[in-house]
Amino acid sequence: MADPVSEQLSDDLEFARDLAHRAGELLVDLRAEIGYADRWALMNAGDQAAQNLIADRLTRYRPADAVLSEEAPDSLVRLSADRVWIIDPVDGTSAYAKEGSTEWAVHIALWERGALTLGVVGRPATGEIFDSETATLEPVRHTGMRVVGSRSRATKFFRDVCADLGAEVVSMSSAGIKVLAVVTGEADAYLHTGGQYQWDNAAPIAVARAAGLHATRVDGREIVYNERSTSIEDLFICRPERVAEIEAAIRRHS
Numbered sequence: 049m050a051d052p053v054s055e056q057l058s059d060d061l062e063f064a065r066d067l068a069h070r071a072g073e074l075l076v077d078l079r080a081e082i083g084y085a086d087r088w089a090l091m092n093a094g095d096q097a098a099q100n101l102i103a104d105r106l107t108r109y110r111p112a113d114a115v116l117s118e119e120a121p122d123s124l125v126r127l128s129a130d131r132v133w134i135i136d137p138v139d140g141t142s143a144y145a146k147e148g149s150t151e152w153a154v155h156i157a158l159w160e161r162g163a164l165t166l167g168v169v170g171r172p173a174t175g176e177i178f179d180s181e182t183a184t185l186e187p188v189r190h191t192g193m194r195v196v197g198s199r200s201r202a203t204k205f206f207r208d209v210c211a212d213l214g215a216e217v218v219s220m221s222s223a224g225i226k227v228l229a230v231v232t233g234e235a236d237a238y239l240h241t242g243g244q245y246q247w248d249n250a251a252p253i254a255v256a257r258a259a260g261l262h263a264t265r266v267d268g269r270e271i272v273y274n275e276r277s278t279s280i281e282d283l284f285i286c287r288p289e290r291v292a293e294i295e296a297a298i299r300r301h302s
């Protein structure tokens with residue numbers, strides 16, 4: 049009979065879910081242990097502990113693969129690798145260090161020969177894990193249009209597009225948590241401009257695509273991963289039925 053543990057380690061999606069689960073538990077424990085009095089200490093400890101856990105297991109169980117992580121120096125080896133794990137150990141770091149906030153996530157994505165092949169977004173504060181195999185788009189439960197955007201870095205463009213649409217703006221931390229808000233029907237779209245990196249959106253985009261969401265750059269271009277530049281400045285994630293309306297507003301303000 050197959051050993052369930054070794055099966056879990058050999059299947060990339062199960063391996064990635066397990067990484068997000070382990071890192072999430074560690075981060076929740078650290079919050080309780082360190083407390084919130086010194087936010088920088090908690091942020092640094094969380095980033096470092098989750099990075100170490102994920103990096104150690106990738107080295108041990110996926111030694112041939114390259115890694116791009118927010119918390120490790122970028123190695124250009126990834127540009128000629130067949131498989132690259134794109135990792136954000138804690139997305140929404142400042143929310144992680146805010147007592148009571150659930151707006152922080154663990155991102156694990158895998159890029160293989162030109163495309164993202166899996167993504168896992170863990171929401172450790174609620175114990176949920178979303179992945180690119182099982183994510184399904186839920187119906188909206190609100191009336192009108194809701195657009196989710198950065199809590200701390202909303203741009204004029206974002207505000208102008210939302211005002212044009214007459215949309216309710218919902219501010220949240222973490223790119224992963226914002227994509228989950230669209231997947232779960234809490235918002236119709238997630239619009240971001242002004243800067244972001246591959247690790248901020250790779251896993252969320254894999255989950256968004258699996259759920260059937262529209263996911264492109266703000267100008268409609270495809271989002272391309274494992275480019276030399278780590279930057280992916282802007283994103284437009286949207287329920288299919290709202291794409292045309294929001295794209296028209298984007299064009300009016302571009």
Ligand SMILES: Nc1ncnc2c1ncn2[C@@H]1O[C@H](COP(=O)(O)O)[C@@H](OP(=O)(O)O)[C@H]1O
Pocket residue numbers: 118136138139140141142197198199200201220221222223241242243244245248
């Ligand atoms: N203008 C900008 N430039 C660079 N990174 C940005 C950015 N706006 C958002 N981000 C990054 O994108 C992630 C989600 O941001 P936000 O919560 O504001 O929507 C955060 O990742 P980290 O928390 O991993 O640093 C944040 O640092």
Ligand SMILES: [Mg+2]
Pocket residue numbers: 118136138139140247248
């Ligand atoms: Mg991030």
